[in-house]
Amino acid sequence: MASSRPSSRTPAAWIPLAAIGIALVALPMIGLLLRAPWSRIGEVLGGEAALTALRLSLVVATAASVLSLVTGFPLAWLLARRPFAGKTLVRALVVMPLVMPPVVAGVGLLAAFGRRGVVGSLLDQWFGLQLTFTTGAAVLAAWFVSFPLAVLALEAGLRGLDERLEDAASTLGASRGYVLRRITLPLLAPQIAAAAVLSWARALGEFGATITFAGNLRGRTQTLPLAVFERLQTDPDAAFGLSLLLIAVAFVVIFGLRGRFLR
Numbered sequence: 337m338a339s340s341r342p343s344s345r346t347p348a349a350w351i352p353l354a355a356i357g358i359a360l361v362a363l364p365m366i367g368l369l370l371r372a373p374w375s376r377i378g379e380v381l382g383g384e385a386a387l388t389a390l391r392l393s394l395v396v397a398t399a400a401s402v403l404s405l406v407t408g409f410p411l412a413w414l415l416a417r418r419p420f421a422g423k424t425l426v427r428a429l430v431v432m433p434l435v436m437p438p439v440v441a442g443v444g445l446l447a448a449f450g451r452r453g454v455v456g457s458l459l460d461q462w463f464g465l466q467l468t469f470t471t472g473a474a475v476l477a478a479w480f481v482s483f484p485l486a487v488l489a490l491e492a493g494l495r496g497l498d499e500r501l502e503d504a505a506s507t508l509g510a511s512r513g514y515v516l517r518r519i520t521l522p523l524l525a526p527q528i529a530a531a532a533v534l535s536w537a538r539a540l541g542e543f544g545a546t547i548t549f550a551g552n553l554r555g556r557t558q559t560l561p562l563a564v565f566e567r568l569q570t571d572p573d574a575a576f577g578l579s580l581l582l583i584a585v586a587f588v589v590i591f592g593l594r595g596r597f598l599r
Contacts, residue, residue: 380573380577381581385554388554389559390522390581391580393542394560395471396475397478404482404531404539411426411430417494430483433480433483439545440545442548445473445548449468469551477542477548478549481542485538490527500513527567541586560578561580
C-alpha cells in the first residue's frame with residue numbers, strides 16, 4: 337500500500353543555499369580563531385581590563401534579562417490573551433528596538449533619561465539621580481534592546497498554550513494564582529527559557545546604545561563589546577581574543593540550555 341505521507345526529499349538547490357548560510361555564520365568565527373593571539377591569549381584574557389569588562393557584562397546582561405522577563409511576561413499576556421484598543425500600535429512599539437539603529441536607541445535613551453531628558457530631568461530635580469554614565473545606564477540600554485525578544489518569545493508561547501488545561505483547573509476550583517504557578521508557568525518553561533536566553537544574549541552583545549547613553553568608562557560602563565572596540569583601535573590582535581571570549585560565553589549559555597531553548 338502506498339504511503340500517503342508527502343515526499344520528504346530535499347530539493348537539490350536547498351543544499352548549496354543552506355551551505356552558504358552555514359558559511360555566513362561560521363567563517364567570521366573561523367577568522368577569529370585564526371587571527372587570535374594564541375601565544376599571549378592568557379595575558380589578553382587574564383588582564384584586569386578584560387576581567388572587569390567580563391564581570392560587568394555578565395552583571396548587565398543578567399540584570400537586563402531578568403527585567404525583560406519580569407516586565408515582558410505581563411505585556412506578552414495582554415498581547416496574547418486580552419483584546420484592547422491599540423494592540424497593533426503597542427506591538428509595533430515593542431518591536432521598534434529590534435529595527436531601530438543602536439545609536440538612535442542610545443540617543444533616544446538620552447532624550448528620555450539623560451540629565452535634560454523628559455524623565456531624567458525629573459529624576460535629577462526630585463531625587464538628585466543621574467543615570468547617564470553609570471552602570472544603571474548600561475543595564476537600561478541592554479534592557480531596552482533585549483526587551484522585545486522576551487516579549488515576542490513569551491507571546492508566542494502563550495498563543496500556543498492549550499487554554500483548556502487552565503480552564504479545567506479553574507472549573508475544579510483552582511485559584512488564578514494556583515493555575516499560573518502549577519499549570520501555566522510549567523507549560524511555558526521552554527518559552528520562558530528561550531526568552532531568557534535570547535534577551536540575555538542580546539544584552540550581552542549590546543554596543544551602540546550602551547556607548548551612546550552610558551559611555552565607555554572602565555569598571556563602570558565598559559562592557560566586553562566596548563572593550564573589544566577600544567582594543568581594536570590600539571591592539572587588534574587583543575580585540576580578536578576578547579571577541580572569542582564574548583562568543584564563548586554566549587555559546588556556553590545557549591548550549592547549556594539547548595534542551596529547552598531548541599525544543
